[in-house]
Amino acid sequence: MSNAPLRVVLAKVGLDGHDRGIKVVARALRDAGFHVIYAGLWQTPEAVVRAVADEDADWLGISLLSGAHMTLMPRLLQLLREAGLSHVGxxxxxxxxxxxxxxxxxLGVAKVFGPGTPLDDIVAFLQQAPRDRHASTAS
Amino acid sequence: MLAPLLERFRQRDRLALARLLSLVARGEQTEEILAGLPTTAKPARVVSITGPGGVGKSSLTGKLIAEIRRHHLSVAVLACDPQSPLSGGALLGDRFRMPAHPDDDGVFIRSLAAAGGQGALAAHLPALLQLVESFGFEVILLETVGAGQGDTAVRALVDVVVLLLQPETGDELQWEKAGLLEVADVIALHKADLPGIDRAEAQVLAALGLSAGPTPPVLRVSSRTGQGIADLWQAIRALPLRRGLRRDADELFRLTREWLAVRFAAVRATPPCTALLDRWRTGQVRTEAAVRELLRLLSDSPLDHD
Incomplete structure (x- = not known):
């Protein structure tokens, strides 16, 4: 299991329609060997959580440029917990x-990447994070 | 490790289904997983949605989901994409083109990329489909990029193949070359709201007219306008569940050939096969003996060889 590609869901929640950044990240992660599920723009927190569940994601990346992070993120993290997805980074x-x-x-976010973060930093962060996140749900 | 997961699967826990799909897509513990699945009361209708890249498979699948739910049938989508042979990574964007149904437990959408590309994915597909069917979904939509030969293998695993074509994508000869028309049970002319649809339809009908035997229905559909979506589902539903057919000897022979093709793809890169090839090339084993040996490898190999 340790060599299997990690699955990352990338999505944007709320009304902001700027998707260039998330697409650049999606491509960089793909090139680094991740399986990236791009869930797209204008997602509701509920739809994102359903995607994370069905896709058996290891990580969820949310892009937020609208300033609504302090309302959307607490809700998203709570929904993840309620869905039994606390193991997802x-x-x-x-x-x-x-x-x-x-x-x-x-609140439980593993990392915040600001504008101008080198793509390599994001890749390195995910590659160095512990891989046994699934232990809690697989047993 | 596996037993609690399988127990949760039997309790219809979606997260368990999602996790088991991950394991099977990687070829991990497939046989143990399959052995632990509950038997399905009612077979699912397994529908492959295939066609060239950019033809709108995901958008159409999204529309079909809504239509199928209108008929109160549960539906699972397996959206398959190749992974990069260089990095092993994959960018799976099909989900983006399907409307989300976050509160509807009757809809399950899963993106898949297999290590080892399309051939390996085909090798894992029987088990992946079995998992989703065993979970109880009534319709399974399998979205794959139509690449000609690979589709023949997929055809053996599904009840209905829907081939998507669109205006202005190459001429009829291209479709003929790829062998795409032959595998189709239903042909959907997608993007029927675009100019050029009359010409595309004429080309398809002309190409079909050249072949002997029954020809598949040809329908005009448009995800943008919703045209023909209901008719497409009716056409899919009207066809028999091919996987359940047991009478036609030709069908069995054809299935055998197709399964053999899948096994070939799985076996050819394995150590026993490469060792055999080496011994044959260096003359240590005669050709006829090598053929027999190869047949034995094909029949012995588990289909889900990693």
Whole structure:
């Protein structure tokens, strides 16, 4: 199992329609050997959680440029917990004010990547993260 | 490790289905998993949606999901894409083109990319389909890129093959060359709202007219306008569940040939096969003996060889 490609769902929630950043990340992760499921724009938190569940994702990457992160992320993380998906690592990318970063981490986000983050940093973060996240649900 | 997961599967836990699909797609513990599945009361209708890239398979699949739900049937989608032979990565974007049904337990959508590309995926498909069917879905839509020969293998695993074509994609000779028309049970002329649809339809009908025997229905559909979607589902539903047919000897022979093709794809890269080839090339084994040996390898190999 350890060599299997990690599955990453990438999505945008809420009304912001800027998808260039998330597409660049999607491609970089694909090129680094990940299986990337691109769920697209304008997703509701409920739809994202359903995608994470059905796709058996290891990671969920959310791109947020709208400023709605402090309302959308708590809701998303709560829905993930309710769906039995606490083992899924959550990343946030986009424009997040510095003061909000610790709050998001506190809520359970694994990492926040701001604008200008080198793609290699994102890839390296995922590759170095522990791989046995599934242990809790597989047993 | 596996037993609790299978128990959760029997309790119809979607997360267990999702996890088991991951294992089987990687060729891990497939035989143990299949042995632990509950038997299905009612066979699913397995429909392959195939066609060249860009023809709109995902959009049409999205429309079909809604139509199938209108008939109160549950539906699972397996959207298959090749993974990069270089990095092993894959960008699976089919889901993006299908409307989400987050509150509807009657819809399950899963993107798949197999290690080892299309051939390996075909090798894992029987088990993947069995999992989804055993979970109780009534309709299974299998979305694959139509690539000619690969589709023949897929055809053996499904009840109905829907081939999507669109205006202005190459001429009839291209379709003939790819052998696409032969595998189709239903031909859907997609993007029927675009100009050029009359010409495309004429080409398809002309190509079909050249072949002996019964020809598949040809329907005009459009995901954009919704034209023909209901008719397409009716056409799919009107066809017999081929996987269940047991009378026609030709069908059995054809299935055998197709399964053999799948096994060939799975076996040829394995160590016993390459060793055999080496011994044959260097003259250590005579051709006839090598053929027999190869036949034995094909019949012994598990279909889900990793």
């Amino acid at each position: 959550v990343l946030v990318g986009g424009i997040i004010p510095e003061d909000d970063v610790p709050k998001l981490l506190e």
